[in-house]
C-alpha cells in the first residue's frame with residue numbers, strides 16, 4: 001500500500017513538471033515530445049502501482065522494485081535533450097531523485113545503487129552531449145553526483161545494518177522467550193510430578209496417608225459446621241502375610257492394588273479413600289451415620305470377597321476386616337476418630353476377622 005502511494009505521488013509530481021515545461025518551451029515540438037515522454041513515464045508508474053495494488057506480493061519480486069526506478073531515471077535523463085537550457089533545475093531534481101531512491105527503498109541496496117548510478121551516468125552523458133557544458137562544469141557535476149550517491153549509499157547501508165542488528169536482537173529475544181516458556185512448562189510438569197508423589201500412593205494410586213489426613217480433616221470440619229455425621233473406616237486385609245509368603249511380594253502387590261480398586265469403586269465421589277500403610281486402607285464418608293456406614297462397609301467387604309484371584313493362586317477367597325467410627329459429636333478430632341476405628345478393627349480381628357465392627361464406648365464391639 002505504501003509502495004503504491006509512493007509510486008503514484010512520484011508519477012504525479014513528475015507529470016506536474018509539464019506546467020514548467022510549458023512556460024519554458026511554449027507550444028513547441030520539444031514541448032510535445034517532453035509531454036509525450038512524461039505521459040509515458042507517468043502511465044508506466046501508475047500501471048505498476050495498480051499492478052502492485054491488485055496482485056500484491058511485491059516484496060518478494062526484486063525486479064518490481066527496480067522497474068519504477070529505471071522508468072523514472074530514464075524519464076529524468078530524457079528531459080535534458082528536450083530542455084537543455086534548464087540544466088541547473090534538473091541537477092537539483094536529479095540529486096533529490098537520487099536521495100529519494102536510496103532512502104525510500106530500503107533493504108535493496110544493490111537494486112537502488114544500480115538505478116542511481118544509471119541515473120547519474122545517464123544524466124551526466126546527456127548534459128555533456130546536449131547542454132554543451134564545459135569540462136570544468138562536467139567535473140563539478142560528476143563530483144556532485146558522486147557525493148549524492150555516496151551519501152545515499154552509506155545512509156542506506158547504515159539503515160540496513162541497523163535493521164539487521166534489530167532483527168538479530170528480536171530473534172534472540174524470541175529464542176529466549178521460547179526457552180523461558182519451555183523452562184516454565186518443564187517446571188510445571190516437575191511440580192505436578194512432585195505433587196503426585198506427595199499426594200498419591202505409588203502402588204495403588206489412592207491418596208497418600210498425609211494427603212488423606214488433609215482432606216479428611218477438611219471433611220470433618222465441614223460435617224461439624226453442617227451438623228452432619230461423618231463415617232470413618234479402617235480396612236485391613238486378613239492374613240495378608242500368608243499371601244506374600246505363599247506367592248511372593250509381586251502377587252501381594254497385585255492383590256493390594258485390586259483391593260484398592262474394589263474399595264474405591266464401592267464409594268461415592270464425595271468419599272475420600274487413602275492407603276494408611278501396608279495392607280491397611282482408610283476411608284472418610286461425609287454425611288454418613290452408623291446405618292449407612294454399615295451398609296457401605298458390607299458392600300465393600302462383599303466386593304473384596306468376590307474379587308477373582310490371579311491364575312495359579314488357589315481358590316482362597318480374600319477378606320477384609322473393617323473398623324467403623326462415626327463422628328456425630330463435637331468432641332472427637334480426626335486422630336481420635338481414627339483411633340476409635342482402629343480399636344473397632346482390632347476388635348474385629350480378635351473376634352475372627354472377615355467382619356465389620358462399629359466403635360462404641362467401652363467397646364466390646366458390634367460385629368457383622
Ligand SMILES: Nc1nc2c(ncn2[C@@H]2O[C@H](COP(=O)(O)OP(=O)(O)OP(=O)(O)O)[C@@H](O)[C@H]2O)c(=O)[nH]1
Nearest residue numbers: 236237238239240241242244249252253278279349
Ligand atoms: N506385597 C506387599 N506386602 C506388604 C506391603 N506393605 C506391607 N506388606 C506386608 O503385609 C503383611 C502384613 O502382615 P500382618 O500385619 O501380620 O497382617 P496379616 O498377615 O494381614 O494378618 P492380620 O492383619 O492379622 O489378618 C506383612 O507381611 C508386610 O510385609 C506392600 O506394599 N506390598
